[in-house]
Amino acid sequence: MALIQQADSNVIVEANNQSYRFALVSLTSLFFMWGFITCLNDILIPHLKAAFSLNYTEAMLVQFCFFGAYFLVSIPAGKLVKRLGYQKGIVSGLLIASCGCLLFYPAASYEVYGLFLGALFVLASGVTVLQVAANPYVNALGSPETASSRLNLTQAFNAFGTTVAPYFGAVLILSVAVETSQADVVKMPYLMLATAFAVLALIFAKLKLPTIKEHADTVESEKGVVSYKGRTSALQSPHLVLGALGIFVYVGGEVAIGSFLVSFLAQDNIGGLSEASAASYITYYWGGAMVGRFIGSAVMQKIPAGNVLAFNAFIAASLVALAINSSGALAMWSILAVGLFNSIMFPTIFSLALRDLGPHTSQGSGIICLAIVGGAIIPLLQGLLADSIGIQHAFFLPILCYCYILFYGIKGSKL
Numbered sequence: 001m002a003l004i005q006q007a008d009s010n011v012i013v014e015a016n017n018q019s020y021r022f023a024l025v026s027l028t029s030l031f032f033m034w035g036f037i038t039c040l041n042d043i044l045i046p047h048l049k050a051a052f053s054l055n056y057t058e059a060m061l062v063q064f065c066f067f068g069a070y071f072l073v074s075i076p077a078g079k080l081v082k083r084l085g086y087q088k089g090i091v092s093g094l095l096i097a098s099c100g101c102l103l104f105y106p107a108a109s110y111e112v113y114g115l116f117l118g119a120l121f122v123l124a125s126g127v128t129v130l131q132v133a134a135n136p137y138v139n140a141l142g143s144p145e146t147a148s149s150r151l152n153l154t155q156a157f158n159a160f161g162t163t164v165a166p167y168f169g170a171v172l173i174l175s176v177a178v179e180t181s182q183a184d185v186v187k188m189p190y191l192m193l194a195t196a197f198a199v200l201a202l203i204f205a206k207l208k209l210p211t212i213k214e215h216a217d218t219v220e221s222e223k224g225v226v227s228y229k230g231r232t233s234a235l236q237s238p239h240l241v242l243g244a245l246g247i248f249v250y251v252g253g254e255v256a257i258g259s260f261l262v263s264f265l266a267q268d269n270i271g272g273l274s275e276a277s278a279a280s281y282i283t284y285y286w287g288g289a290m291v292g293r294f295i296g297s298a299v300m301q302k303i304p305a306g307n308v309l310a311f312n313a314f315i316a317a318s319l320v321a322l323a324i325n326s327s328g329a330l331a332m333w334s335i336l337a338v339g340l341f342n343s344i345m346f347p348t349i350f351s352l353a354l355r356d357l358g359p360h361t362s363q364g365s366g367i368i369c370l371a372i373v374g375g376a377i378i379p380l381l382q383g384l385l386a387d388s389i390g391i392q393h394a395f396f397l398p399i400l401c402y403c404y405i406l407f408y409g410i411k412g413s414k415l
Contacts (some may be wrong), residue, residue, distance in 0.1 A: 020141045023209045024150070028157040029200060030090065031133050034127045035161030036168075037097070037193060037284050040288055041120075042258045043064055043169025044186070052113045056263070056391075060383035063088060063255055065117040067375030069124035070131075077132040078366025087209050089133035094201035095394050097126030099192035108184040124196070136365040141210070141334055152297040153346035159290030159343065166282040224329045242366050242412035243353025244371040246405055250345045250370075253376025253401030257320070257338060259379045261285060264335065269327045281332075285339035292343025300348070310409030316341040317402035324395050335395070345405060352413040 041062055049059040082088035100123025107115035138154050168189070265271040273281070292312075300308055316338050323335040334344035348369055357364045378397060385394035 011388070020210060020318040023141055024154060025136055026204070026207055026209065027138060028154055030094075030130055031154050031158035032161040033196065033200065034097075034130055035158035035286075036165045037101075037123065037127060037161075037401045038066070038140075038167035039162035039258065039282075040169050040189075042261065043166060043279055043281055043324050045259055046262045047186070048113065048116060050275075054113075055383075056386045057380065057383040059101065060259065061117055062120060063259055063379040065379075066124040067122045067251070067255065067373055067379075069121050070128050071126040071370055071373035071376070072155040072368035073125045074132060074366050074372070077214060077369070078363060080129065081133045084133065086137040087132050087204065087207070087211075089129060090137075091201050091205045093126045093129030094197050094204065096124070096129060097123055098194045098201065099196035100124070100126055101190045101197060104190035106185045111184070119380050123172065128372075131363055131372070132369045135350055135369075136354065136361055139351055140361075144344040149300045151299045152293045152300065152344055155285055155347040156290055156293035156343075159286055159293055162286035163283050163290050166279050166286065169279060191386075216307070237353065237357060237364070237413040239413050240353045240357065240367065242408055242415065244368050244411065246349040246353070246408040247346065247368050248374035249378070249401035250342075250349060251369045251372070252343075252374030253398035254342050255375040256382040257335065257395070258282065258285060260382065260386065260391055260394070261323050261335070262396075263386075265332060267391060269331075270392070271329075271332050281336060284336045288337060288340030289343040292340045293347070296344035296348070300344070300384050303350055305348050306409045306413045308344060308409075309352075312341040312344055313402045313405040313409060317399045317406070320395055320399050320402070324392055324399075331392075338398075349408065351412075352408075364405050 045059050045062050047052065048062065049056075052058075057213065077089075077093075084092065100119055100121075103119035103122055104116070107119050127286055135151065138151050142150055261282050262275055262278045265273050265281055266275060271278065271281075296308060319334045319338045319341070323331045323338075326334065353368055354364050378401065382394045382397050385397060
């Protein structure tokens with residue numbers, strides 16, 4: 001009888017593992033798409049800057065509106081996902097993102113900068129719902145001990161999207177804009193993206209993905225049985241609060257660097273490249289993030305995630321400092337190499353912050369995604385600095401961001 005029960009248990013575990021693997025493979029397409037659409041902003045910024053004769057601060061409103069959606073939508077998105085479940089939440093996010101891409105058509109037709117910003121906000125709202133649903137879903141599809149490694153693996157496909165996007169944007173947007181600075185060159189690329197999001201929504205509506213039930217009030221961990229009955233909010237966990245701040249500064253620093261890469265590489269004392277040529281170099285920045293996440297996924301099977309995070313933050317800060325204090329090829333490749341060390345930061349901070357939250361995991365995910373608003377605020381601050389002290393010296397702001405991440409890896413994640 002015991003042997004039969006053990007055999008049945010093994011069959012169930014194997015079935016669950018196969019179901020989880022299928023779900024993880026399916027989710028890679030989502031990570032790819034939101035990485036692609038987010039990185040495309042780095043191409044959109046110099047194009048709209050030229051089309052509407054904007055200064056750096058005005059151009060950074062692209063990122064402000066895009067990442068500002070995370071601040072306004074994350075908490076409602078968390079409630080939506082909790083009510084609908086992860087799969088229906090994903091489908092909802094895909095449909096909203098598709099609508100946002102469609103809104104680029106009237107924005108380009110009327111050539112109004114404000115309409116572009118509105119379309120970006122709707123698009124980012126859909127991506128926010130995707131983030132709130134997909135990240136904790138991946139976190140829950142397996143053992144808590146390997147959550148950082150698992151999320152790094154799926155985030156590697158997010159980085160693959162960010163690697164491909166600069167080529168896509170350079171060919172379909174910036175290279176066309178050499179002959180004309182009219183905003184309507186974005187019509188076709190974003191119509192294609194609207195179609196892709198709609199098709200993915202249809203596919204995910206039909207897929208049979210495993211249902212993850214709400215986390216229990218107690219859970220077994222390396223510390224023994226942890227109870228959550230005395231906690232009324234995820235905010236009572238210091239490692240979550242500090243982790244949310246870590247996401248704020250990480251996303252802000254990463255987006256600030258990516259947003260200024262084209263302009264930075266076009267500087268006469270750095271690369272002297274045309275905008276279209278500089279855009280192709282962004283691939284090295286985001287490609288490094290993709291490679292680093294595959295490496296990080298393997299490394300964190302052996303080395304504690306917090307230690308890897310602290311090491312990467314130290315090297316990233318050092319590379320940015322080198323880019324500020326040098327010129328030519330050294331400055332150019334130093335800033336591009338930051339992407340390799342950015343790689344593991346988002347998924348690692350995310351999984352460390354969600355650790356041991358039990359039934360408050362959904363709320364914690366919403367709080368962390370809300371902190372992605374750092375991508376709206378820090379690039380805008382760097383735009384103000386670039387207008388006043390120049391692009392190169394404005395990069396000291398991301399160094400401050402990496403210093404905090406270093407602290408979180410060493411100390412904050414362990415509180």
